[in-house]
Amino acid sequence: MGxxxxxxxxxxxxxxxxxxxxxxxxxxxxxxxxxxxxxxxxKSPRECWAVSSPTETVNTKDGRVVAVRxxxxxxxxxxxPDAGVSGQVTFTGGYPFAGGSTVNLNIGGTEFELFTxxxxxxxxxxADDVKIIAAMKRGSDAVLSARSSRGTITKDTFSxxxxxxxxxxxxxxxx
Numbered sequence: 001m002g003x004x005x006x007x008x009x010x011x012x013x014x015x016x017x018x019x020x021x022x023x024x025x026x027x028x029x030x031x032x033x034x035x036x037x038x039x040x041x042x043k044s045p046r047e048c049w050a051v052s053s054p055t056e057t058v059n060t061k062d063g064r065v066v067a068v069r070x071x072x073x074x075x076x077x078x079x080x081p082d083a084g085v086s087g088q089v090t091f092t093g094g095y096p097f098a099g100g101s102t103v104n105l106n107i108g109g110t111e112f113e114l115f116t117x118x119x120x121x122x123x124x125x126x127a128d129d130v131k132i133i134a135a136m137k138r139g140s141d142a143v144l145s146a147r148s149s150r151g152t153i154t155k156d157t158f159s160x161x162x163x164x165x166x167x168x169x170x171x172x173x174x175x
């Protein structure tokens with residue numbers, strides 16, 4: 001299995017992620033709320049997604065908790081049938097990640113690695129998406145740890161309460 005860049009996902013994912021972020025910020029098409037998760041649907045292009053914001057955020061630098069400005073921090077799962085995307089896990093930390101770094105995703109003690117580009121992170125392959133979604137359905141929270149381009153370490157905790165219902169709703173709407 002090659003890296004996410006050699007698998008040809010970069011362009012498609014950047015287009016998907018860019019569209020999803022724009023839609024999240026501008027869309028009034030929220031179709032459901034499932035506890036900590038919301039479901040959005042857009043018709044053109046056809047896409048549906050489950051999204052949540054963190055319940056806790058801790059930022060540290062040189063071992064000390066620091067206050068930092070970050071834009072929206074979102075954890076999402078996308079469905080975009082026209083692009084062949086079915087369950088793409090995506091995270092934006094609200095800042096540019098350190099070049100060449102990865103994001104650590106911990107769900108109930110099981111760890112996954114997300115690859116970064118700019119402010120976005122995602123798994124290496126669709127098979128990894130499937131594993132992460134399965135873990136999210138079983139888990140109670142997801143903790144994403146990353147390093148910013150300025151050296152700040154961030155730790156964002158997301159509740160998974162309502163994730164299963166939200167992701168199933170998004171998938172159903174985009175079949």
